[in-house]
Amino acid sequence: MSSSPVKRISEWFVKPLHDLSPEAKQPVHLTPFELLCLNVKYSQKGLLFAKPSPLENQDFSINTFLDDLRKSLSATLDHYYPLAARLATRKQENPPSYVIYIDPENSPGAKLIYATVEASVSDIIKEDVPKLVHSLFDLNDAIGHDGHTVPLLSIQVTELIDGIFIGGSINHMIGDGTSFWHFMATWSEIFKSKENYGGSISRPPVFDRTILNGSDRFINLPYTNHEQFTERFEVPLNFKERFFHFSSASVSKLKAKANSECNTNKISSLQAVIALLWRCITRARGLANESETGCRLMVSNRRRINPPLSDDYFGNPVHFVKGTAKVSDLMANGIGWAAFLLHQAIVNHDDATVRKWVKSWIESPLIIKMSQMAADLNSIHVGSSPRFDMYGCEFGLGKAVAARSGQTNKGDGKITMYPGREGGGSMDVEICLLPEYMVNFESDEELISALLIK
Structure with missing residues (x-):
């Protein structure tokens, strides 16, 4: 394996394919479980694929593949529109009020990155995980609260010599593992359907949070500044x-x-x-x-x-x-x-x-x-x-x-x-x-x- 680092070639901010409905533009409140994750770093999971050989697919092109990923991600975000949004905070001094929520009106998009590395599939799948794997993901230092200014979802597509790694970083205030793999399954479904995609998906996500809180109210946090509760704690990477x-x-x-x-x-x-x-x-x-x-x-x-x-x-x-x-x-x-x-x-x-x-x-x-x-x-x-x-x-x-x-x-x-x-x-x-x-x-x-x- 070459010692050369992962090189980022291109990046895009991908928005939903269609304009949001008035209902989808409404602020999305967060539950106690999600607000607990304000200091938790992004969840990072990814899949390693073998790159098609010329014998298997002579027409395979990384540029075409990336273009298809962008288009299908945009269509997927029609259904998972909060992933394209950012967090927002509403503050009021009298009486004290500090509310954090998802703001679909502020929707710069999910991030998609194309990168390359001079490494092979065999380098990645070793039982002893190489540090290189950490470079196959974005937003290594971001915590939940950073979703005010950085993407709630970032996908890094890294081309290896003989493979492709698709690594997702998702804000833990937005989704858990169940939600992330639900999203990935839908994205894969839309990607594979190509021109047959008609706008519907097999498992539409459910965003209604009222059952968890007993209401749709926004939770008022007892703070006046985020510095009162945020913490950037770094665990030594000596394990x-x-x-x-x-x-x-x-x-x-x-x-x-x-x-x-x-x-x-x-x-x-x-x-x-x-x-x-x-x-x-x-x-x-x-x-x-x-x-x-x-x-x-x-x-x-x-x-x-x-x-x-x-x-x-x-x-x-x-x-x-x-x-x-x-x-x-x-x-x-x-x-x-x-x-x-x-x-x-x-x-x-x-x-x-x-x-x-x-x-x-x-x-x-x-x-x-x-x-x-x-x-x-x-x-x-x-x-x-x-x-x-x-x-x-x-x-x-x-x-x-x-x-x-x-x-x-x-x-x-x-x-x-x-x-x-x-x-x-x-x-x-x-x-x-x-x-x-x-x-x-x-x-x-x-x-x-x-x-x-x-």
Whole structure:
């Protein structure tokens, strides 16, 4: 792989294909879940494709491909118009009022970048993630509040020697992983339909937020200046990132083992895999037996409230739940014990819990500062999901070779979940650990035994 950096060749700001309706121009209020993300960096996920060979497609042209991407993105933004907008703040001194919302009237567009790099597909898909991958995404330093002045969505298309990487950076105040991959699926759908696209899509996004707040009102934040709640916290990039693959057979065996140990059938595949990782990482860190360790999971509230939100709800209705245990207990018991702790934490996060939290937060808003999250040194933090249909997004290039993420919102103990490329319930897991912990983790016998099951 050449040491030459990624070179940005062109960039465009892409607006919706058609003028917005009067209804779509109305300000979009943000829920407590989304306002919590004012200090959270952009979410970064992308897909790596093999470039068509001359034998496969003699007519392939990167310029034509980029032009088709721009046109189809513009048509997609007709449906996902908030992604082309910016945040706005309305302030009033007497009485004090500080409201942040999405302003579709201010719609400079989503950003689309074309870049090149002298690297190959094989350079990107290494199990030990190269730092080059971080350069395949835009807005590495932006936090949610920056959406007032920078795009809420930026797509970087990087041409490799033998591949194409499409990396998306989305403001976490606008959408979670479910929303991002919903958008990507729609964009892929419109791209592939080309001249057959008639203006309709298979899964229109839902923007109605009233069910989460109990009303469509704007939330009044107790501030007079953004400096009172914003924080730019930089995690040192001294951790290693590595991918591990769990076959469908391995996942099935872990799930069966966890349920058997607890004499239940309620533990999911995901809970079983995360329980294994929690135990292995805790061992790798060499934590004292009397100390406490935690496993923080990001869960969607779409189906946890009653009535449930549509799966097509576009926003960021997510929350963290956490399982905690003494290190000695986590080590003395099997993965079933750890998995059931996680299962209980998720089950207990029900409609009453969510609504109680929303009511409390609206009465006394509190913005998360990332430095507080980083101080939890004994925990692991799990994001994304193997249930996202990442490999269903093809853009005329066939099935992606791999999915990857950028550098944002990572640190020691961050776990990012992906579906395995072959499907069937397999999972890919990206682990971030300090180098000395990664050495121990890679040689953990319990981990190795699970990974060897094919």
